Amino acid sequence: MSVTAPKGFTAAGVAAGIKANGNPDLALVVNTGPRRAAAGVFTSNRVKAAPVLWSEQVLKGGAVTAVVLNSGGANACTGPKGFQDTHATAEKAAEVLGHSAGEVAVASTGLIGVLLPMDKLLPGVEAAAAELSEHGGEKAAIAIKTTDTVHKTAVVTSPAGWTVGGMAKGAGMLAPGLATMLVVLTTDADADAGTLDKALRDATRQTFDRIDSDGCMSTNDTVLLLASGASGTVPEYGEFADAVRAVCDDLARQLIGDAEGASKDIRIEVVHAASEDDALEVGRSIARNNLLKCALHGEDPNWGRVLSAIGTTSAVFEPDAIDVAINGVWVCRGGSVGEDRDLVDMRYREITITADLAAGEASAVIWTNDLTADYVHENSAYSS
Amino acid sequence: MSVTAPKGFTAAGVAAGIKANGNPDLALVVNTGPRRAAAGVFTSNRVKAAPVLWSEQVLKGGAVTAVVLNSGGANACTGPKGFQDTHATAEKAAEVLGHSAGEVAVASTGLIGVLLPMDKLLPGVEAAAAELSEHGGEKAAIAIKTTDTVHKTAVVTSPAGWTVGGMAKGAGMLAPGLATMLVVLTTDADADAGTLDKALRDATRQTFDRIDSDGCMSTNDTVLLLASGASGTVPEYGEFADAVRAVCDDLARQLIGDAEGASKDIRIEVVHAASEDDALEVGRSIARNNLLKCALHGEDPNWGRVLSAIGTTSAVFEPDAIDVAINGVWVCRGGSVGEDRDLVDMRYREITITADLAAGEASAVIWTNDLTADYVHENSAYSS
Numbered sequence: 001m002s003v004t005a006p007k008g009f010t011a012a013g014v015a016a017g018i019k020a021n022g023n024p025d026l027a028l029v030v031n032t033g034p035r036r037a038a039a040g041v042f043t044s045n046r047v048k049a050a051p052v053l054w055s056e057q058v059l060k061g062g063a064v065t066a067v068v069l070n071s072g073g074a075n076a077c078t079g080p081k082g083f084q085d086t087h088a089t090a091e092k093a094a095e096v097l098g099h100s101a102g103e104v105a106v107a108s109t110g111l112i113g114v115l116l117p118m119d120k121l122l123p124g125v126e127a128a129a130a131e132l133s134e135h136g137g138e139k140a141a142i143a144i145k146t147t148d149t150v151h152k153t154a155v156v157t158s159p160a161g162w163t164v165g166g167m168a169k170g171a172g173m174l175a176p177g178l179a180t181m182l183v184v185l186t187t188d189a190d191a192d193a194g195t196l197d198k199a200l201r202d203a204t205r206q207t208f209d210r211i212d213s214d215g216c217m218s219t220n221d222t223v224l225l226l227a228s229g230a231s232g233t234v235p236e237y238g239e240f241a242d243a244v245r246a247v248c249d250d251l252a253r254q255l256i257g258d259a260e261g262a263s264k265d266i267r268i269e270v271v272h273a274a275s276e277d278d279a280l281e282v283g284r285s286i287a288r289n290n291l292l293k294c295a296l297h298g299e300d301p302n303w304g305r306v307l308s309a310i311g312t313t314s315a316v317f318e319p320d321a322i323d324v325a326i327n328g329v330w331v332c333r334g335g336s337v338g339e340d341r342d343l344v345d346m347r348y349r350e351i352t353i354t355a356d357l358a359a360g361e362a363s364a365v366i367w368t369n370d371l372t373a374d375y376v377h378e379n380s381a382y383s384s
Numbered sequence: 385m386s387v388t389a390p391k392g393f394t395a396a397g398v399a400a401g402i403k404a405n406g407n408p409d410l411a412l413v414v415n416t417g418p419r420r421a422a423a424g425v426f427t428s429n430r431v432k433a434a435p436v437l438w439s440e441q442v443l444k445g446g447a448v449t450a451v452v453l454n455s456g457g458a459n460a461c462t463g464p465k466g467f468q469d470t471h472a473t474a475e476k477a478a479e480v481l482g483h484s485a486g487e488v489a490v491a492s493t494g495l496i497g498v499l500l501p502m503d504k505l506l507p508g509v510e511a512a513a514a515e516l517s518e519h520g521g522e523k524a525a526i527a528i529k530t531t532d533t534v535h536k537t538a539v540v541t542s543p544a545g546w547t548v549g550g551m552a553k554g555a556g557m558l559a560p561g562l563a564t565m566l567v568v569l570t571t572d573a574d575a576d577a578g579t580l581d582k583a584l585r586d587a588t589r590q591t592f593d594r595i596d597s598d599g600c601m602s603t604n605d606t607v608l609l610l611a612s613g614a615s616g617t618v619p620e621y622g623e624f625a626d627a628v629r630a631v632c633d634d635l636a637r638q639l640i641g642d643a644e645g646a647s648k649d650i651r652i653e654v655v656h657a658a659s660e661d662d663a664l665e666v667g668r669s670i671a672r673n674n675l676l677k678c679a680l681h682g683e684d685p686n687w688g689r690v691l692s693a694i695g696t697t698s699a700v701f702e703p704d705a706i707d708v709a710i711n712g713v714w715v716c717r718g719g720s721v722g723e724d725r726d727l728v729d730m731r732y733r734e735i736t737i738t739a740d741l742a743a744g745e746a747s748a749v750i751w752t753n754d755l756t757a758d759y760v761h762e763n764s765a766y767s768s
Contacts, residue, residue, distance in 0.1 A: 047695030047703045077691050079720030112688025113721055214674045217696045290598045291763050298764030304496025307461050311431030312601045319431045336463030373757035379675050380682030
């Protein structure tokens with residue numbers, strides 16, 4: 001059901017011909033109201049794609065009626081013409097839907113540095129508008145896939161009568177400051193833009209910002225949350241924030257599970273850190289250590305590479321007080337040899353690394369993937 | 385000739401049995417004087433191997449008579465026992481050579497988290513001492529190899545009558561703050577410890593600190609510079625510093641050329657930066673972008689990934705003022721599409737990426753390698 005699970009939304013996904021292979025490549029999500037409150041979070045990369053620059057402006061108004069998303073081209077590093085193309089896309093959607101372009105967000109994903117084929121994209125917007133449906137959520141989720149092997153959706157419904165739904169794409173370039181991903185969340189809760197913004201920022205900080213597939217930050221990351229108010233229910237904030245975070249968490253976990261070429265999903269828990277920032281710095285340093293990621297691919301519990309990664313951070317710790325467990329076996333105790341590494345069972349896809357800094361009470365979890373020959377192949381054999 | 389090219393040095397390399405495959409694994413370098421001044425630079429990783437902790441103390445005295453180096457085990461994350469083993473190694477060398485252990489530096493490389501087989505290492509020190517020779521430089525260089533496919537040596541001789549020689553090992557985990565490498569430089573110039581320290585720090589900052597094979601920083605990096613004074617010539621500082629830097633530069637380039645699994649050596653030039661720090665930050669960000677490293681492996685001039693990496697830095701730049709050339713072809717102009725990417729010839733091993741930030745007059749060069757399936761294999765198929 002995806003983005004059309006909550007009441008007050010229609011969606012569609014079509015093949016506009018942007019992708020050479022004829023796969024679906026254009027999605028449209030429309031908020032039919034009565035509210036049209038919205039919030040957005042975007043890449044912190046300073047090189048931002050045209051649709052990001054455009055949508056950041058749109059979101060400042062706190063209202064979004066429609067989102068046009070395309071795969072098959074990122075429209076990043078495309079200069080003034082690229083920005084004009086994004087603007088024209090919003091204008092086309094506004095014209096077809098009878099709304100203002102200033103309430104149409106645009107998101108794109110694909111190869112950087114190539115102009116979009118507007119002669120295909122604009123008719124695609126018309127075709128998608130003609131197919132808008134309260135059951136269009138799945139098709140929209142499928143149309144935003146790039147190297148994703150599956151489409152990603154999630155839904156949480158409150159006993160209070162409102163629902164949060166979402167869709168996501170992204171399979172590489174997943175890094176803090178948001179993964180390479182496009183995410184649209186919808187809700188029929190009756191919430192204003194300020195509430196949406198707070199809930200969305202809290203949620204992304206603890207979910208999408210804590211997955212780091214390959215350390216690479218995209219130019220196009222976009223996460224939008226749209227509220228239709230169609231349930232007629234004003235949510236209790238805590239419950240609503242929890243629901244938004246649960247949907248984000250579910251989608252983030254799906255992104256890691258489908259990362260390019262990955263054979264392992266790696267959960268890095270940093271515990272007993274002096275601060276949450278320390279825990280995050282250590283977790284990210286471990287997550288970005290190519291040597292460790294290769295070792296985990298080879299099912300080698302190489303805890304020395306974990307220590308080596310921790311040692312490059314500025315976190316509070318004493319090297320001879322660090323404990324490290326891999327899948328629950330404390331292979332490193334006091335910064336030195338601990339339990340027998342042969343006890344570690346690494347046959348399954350999920351691996352948990354626990355780093356105990358013995359420096360305080362804070363903790364954090366970062367997710368990453370292993371580094372594989374398939375990742376290299378997928379990112380070297382053709383432009384993406 | 386390596387470390388025995390300058391007068392006043394003997395060296396040896398033997399197979400002590402630390403490596404299971406029987407390859408040479410223990411090197412000894414001895415300064416026969418008349419001077420025994422020395423300087424050292426060590427890993428900035430906060431998790432430091434026992435030999436690094438030991439040798440840092442030794443170097444505080446500014447004098448080194450002998451260096452014991454072993455491959456086959458890093459003696460890192462080995463606790464108090466590991467430190468005792470390093471101490472015992474220095475004591476053994478001091479006993480055999482008739483010197484003080486306080487002037488014996490120790491360096492180790494290999495797997496982290498495993499104690500060294502001291503029953504093999506200590507007799508190895510005796511065996512190496514028995515083979516010390518003014519022609520032993522090559523054998524010493526061979527004995528410190530780990531995954532290196534070739535041994536690395538370099539020599540520069542001054543018309544003034546003194547020489548700087550050096551040997552290095554390292555083939556992965558090459559990152560700023562020093563590569564995973566052991567380097568011993570020797571000179572027969574008559575220089576004191578302060579002069580050596582200044583020349584060595586200047587040289588490493590511009591050479592070993594600017595190679596970044598895989599973003600991973602070792603626990604064991606050690607660079608030592610020993611002066612025997614045997615030429616009887618006090619060098620002019622500028623010429624001496626240039627010679628030390630030239631030897632370091634030569635060895636650093638050899639390290640990149642032999643990086644694990646690499647098929648491309650990538651020279652990243654950042655020009656027109658507002659400061660050298662900015663140029664270095666941008667160069668390192670580009671060097672660590674796995675997606676770009678995969679693309680270059682596939683001979684794909686994917687400049688969008690260069691822009692994306694630049695965008696994650698805090699350097700001074702305007703996104704729409706950046707130019708990027710790959711092998712001299714300006715594929716990105718003003719942050720957007722430039723010359724035809726099909727003009728870029730990437731068939732050869734060396735690739736040059738030029739990033740022009742249009743923000744000032746500073747520049748820097750960082751070297752890295754591509755990311756390949758062979759790298760993944762070499763670092764996942766067995767513990768290293």
